[in-house]
Amino acid sequence: MSAVLITGARPYGEEVTDLLLLDGVVAVAGAAASTDPRAAGAERIDGSGLIVLPGLVDLHTHLREPGREDSETVATGSAAAALGGYTAIFAMPNTDPTADTAGVVEQVYRLGVAAGLVDVFPIGAVTVGRRGERLAELGAMAASAARVRVFSDDGDCVSDPLLMRRALEYVKAFDGVIAQHAQEPRLTVGAQMHEGIVSATLGMTGWPAVAEEAIIARDCLLADHVDSRLHVCHLSTAGSVEIVAAAKARGTRVTAEVTPHHLILTDERAIGYDPVFKVNPPLRTASDVTALRTALAGGTIDIVATDHAPHAIQDKETEWDNAKPGMLGLQTALSVVIATMVATGLLDWRGVARVMSENPAVIGGLADHGRPIAEGEPANLVLVDPAATWTVRGDDLASLSDNTPFEGMTLPGKVVATILRGRPTVRAGVLAAATVEV
Numbered sequence: 001m002s003a004v005l006i007t008g009a010r011p012y013g014e015e016v017t018d019l020l021l022l023d024g025v026v027a028v029a030g031a032a033a034s035t036d037p038r039a040a041g042a043e044r045i046d047g048s049g050l051i052v053l054p055g056l057v058d059l060h061t062h063l064r065e066p067g068r069e070d071s072e073t074v075a076t077g078s079a080a081a082a083l084g085g086y087t088a089i090f091a092m093p094n095t096d097p098t099a100d101t102a103g104v105v106e107q108v109y110r111l112g113v114a115a116g117l118v119d120v121f122p123i124g125a126v127t128v129g130r131r132g133e134r135l136a137e138l139g140a141m142a143a144s145a146a147r148v149r150v151f152s153d154d155g156d157c158v159s160d161p162l163l164m165r166r167a168l169e170y171v172k173a174f175d176g177v178i179a180q181h182a183q184e185p186r187l188t189v190g191a192q193m194h195e196g197i198v199s200a201t202l203g204m205t206g207w208p209a210v211a212e213e214a215i216i217a218r219d220c221l222l223a224d225h226v227d228s229r230l231h232v233c234h235l236s237t238a239g240s241v242e243i244v245a246a247a248k249a250r251g252t253r254v255t256a257e258v259t260p261h262h263l264i265l266t267d268e269r270a271i272g273y274d275p276v277f278k279v280n281p282p283l284r285t286a287s288d289v290t291a292l293r294t295a296l297a298g299g300t301i302d303i304v305a306t307d308h309a310p311h312a313i314q315d316k317e318t319e320w321d322n323a324k325p326g327m328l329g330l331q332t333a334l335s336v337v338i339a340t341m342v343a344t345g346l347l348d349w350r351g352v353a354r355v356m357s358e359n360p361a362v363i364g365g366l367a368d369h370g371r372p373i374a375e376g377e378p379a380n381l382v383l384v385d386p387a388a389t390w391t392v393r394g395d396d397l398a399s400l401s402d403n404t405p406f407e408g409m410t411l412p413g414k415v416v417a418t419i420l421r422g423r424p425t426v427r428a429g430v431l432a433a434a435t436v437e438v
């Protein structure tokens, strides 16, 4: 039997409430927690000054296993996730081999269980090899031990509208969702960064906003037509926000995510030609950043998802055109959300719980994550010190890769403890009982 007593912490930043966690469940919430006889032998966590939130849920992580274990593994990505306050992550299928069969998704699922730091839910590819030619075995992945509910060809767009329609129709049978990487390939041939004033000045090939917006508009219409669930990955432009808002107003079952980096960085970062700022979709303009923050606060954008995309040094520290797109995110996401959304007054802590835990759990179909902090609920929790600040160093992060765009930045908010089913995976800001070397 596991027993943990958290004293003096504030759920959602509200009233101080003691919490007694027994056998993976919040057994007692309130003053009675500390006096409960079952608290006698419990591990104690001093929560004074800390905020408790439901454990974070990331709907968009790249773990690189199988295939690129030199840039990330399920175990090292799980460590980064736990240290970032996550209790559940969804792993994108752009691995080698592609996670497009029951066999591969079960392998990733089992590696997550073995690492034991966070619940790892594999995302299945929509098409075989993510090649966009024919549907993968969606039903077999859904029926597998990994119980896949989210499907995506992320890294590439399901650009064929007929395949997209069929995928949307297929997943209705098990209430699945298609998570689309919205990028019209013909409008982004050779694209390196956001198409605008900065790309023109630098002479780089641009990735126009319309390449994202055209696919989102099309997919919203398709999802509406077949009454299925669409999720828009890493939405990045003000125009995309307008399209999603209009679709939601019409009753389309569409949800959308924004990444931490799109909430804080702009295309001006490309000026130094440092490929650490190369990402898909690209960093956009300051007015896009403002629109994304407003949409996240107002609910047009449902969640923050990291798009944690580790890359080995030889793939990233090369000239811009040859560098792979993608940025680390798991250990910095909460701090970036605090800096951009909480410190600015756009979201309170209830709002943070909604966009980083509750909503992603609902979209991903998880019953045991993103739950209220209340008696009888699963004890998946994160304790955050809102007053602490820290300076990001890629070297210090648990990921095997170092490609953080926040190197040297001082950010607010530190994860002090992460608790998965009543068991601390992070204590005093460090990995607890690590089952893996990082």
Ligand SMILES: NC(=O)N[C@@H](CC(=O)O)C(=O)O
Pocket: 062, 094, 154, 155, 156, 181, 278, 279, 280, 281, 307, 309, 310, 324, 325, 326, 327
């Ligand atoms: N975001 C990125 O720039 N890269 C991702 C793929 C993706 O999310 O599209 C990757 O797998 O590296």
Ligand SMILES: [Zn+2]
Pocket: 154, 155, 156, 181, 233, 234, 280, 281
């Ligand atoms: Zn993508």
Ligand SMILES: [Zn+2]
Pocket: 060, 062, 092, 154, 155, 307, 309
């Ligand atoms: Zn991605």
